Amino acid sequence: MRETPEELDELQALLDASLSRSTTHLRSIIAERTLTAEQLVRLLTGMCTLALSTVTAKGEPRISGVDGHFLHGKWHFGTARSAAKARHLAARPVASVAHMRGEGLGVFTHGTVEILDPESGDLAEDWPNLLGYFKDFYGADAFDWDHDVVYYRLRPHWMTVYAPDTGTLTGD
Template sequence: MYESPEEIQALQRLLDASHRGGTAHLRTIISGDHVLDAAQLVDALSGMKVLALSTVTAKGEPRTSAVDGHFLHGRWTFGTDGRAAKARHIAARPAVSAAHVEGERLGVFCHGTAVRLTPDDPSWPETIDHWSRHYGSDPTTWGDDVRMYRIEPSFMVGYRGAGAGD
């Protein structure tokens, strides 16, 4: 867990605002004991999680692909090759959606803006160190144009199925 108490509080405010601003349909599904709070969400997202990441083409068509997601400081991080379609989409239209779903046990849904991380970003050293420890090598060495991103969320909700926290 990388989140400070202040980051947990900020994540909780985002989760609460997202839930309040969600549709009535969403609130009937993600309600009561099914709502994850910030601490539960951070705990559930430890380690690598496969994300379904959605971007948008120049024609406005959605595209979804899978990426390795790592939740650091209340934000998803992910990487891809600069030649990937998603890298081109993000460069032109950085709005993304990401979902991590584990059957009916867990669901985390996020909308936001993908921000490309560079060595100038204050979070770069810790992000690369985390990824390097997880995979056993520096992800920036995996190709000629590896790009790392962080999603700055504008919406996020977390769902847990019955018995998931027991």
């Protein structure tokens, strides 16, 4: 768990606010079948496969898979600079992601992406720590980290979790 107490508080507030402003239908499914922020960050360690949805210039949705890393209460993911999703996100920096583990866990997030790109020169102050994490995870020689790949942080404005059997997931 890499989250600070403040980050856990922010994540819990986001989860609570997202559920409270969801439809009656969604609340009826999730309300008693969800996780706390602390439970969620304990589960979302390492690489989590995400279904990433972006939007084309014509407004058409596109979905693809990415390696997701849940760090500091936010999803982080990367792709090749030449990927269609990289062009979509550069032009329209909004995205939705879903991480599902069968019928036992679903994490659904909508937000705005922040490009974590060494080539832009406009790096987040925590980029050195994130880059260290990614190099440790994938291997320092896995990519030309400055030129081949671009990373994103999804800043969520809505996130909800479906977990019908929290005890099995969390061991609580």
